[in-house]
Amino acid sequence: MPTxxxxxxxxxxxxxxxHRPAHVHLIGQGHEAVLDLHCPSGPPSLRENYGFSxxxxxxxxTAVAPSVAILCAKWRKVHGPx
Numbered sequence: 001m002p003t004x005x006x007x008x009x010x011x012x013x014x015x016x017x018x019h020r021p022a023h024v025h026l027i028g029q030g031h032e033a034v035l036d037l038h039c040p041s042g043p044p045s046l047r048e049n050y051g052f053s054x055x056x057x058x059x060x061x062t063a064v065a066p067s068v069a070i071l072c073a074k075w076r077k078v079h080g081p082x
Contacts, residue, residue: 004070008063012026021037022038023047024071034048039072039076
């Protein structure tokens with residue numbers, strides 16, 4: 001699972017054997033969340049959360065939002081069209 005970027009100390013990963021729609025996994029602090037990217041321009045939305053607090057998720061989603069186009073391009077490179 002390649003790390004696409006790190007935001008606020010949390011890995012933003014795109015799994016190599018994953019499925020559509022385009023999404024990323026936020027992994028860190030012993031927690032994981034999945035954000036649908038809504039390519040190509042977002043905004044990302046929460047699909048699943050395993051342990052992040054609401055305030056942490058809000059901060060992470062705000063931090064990920066400006067990078068949606070970059071993450072969509074990385075998704076497309078790994079998985080093809082979203």
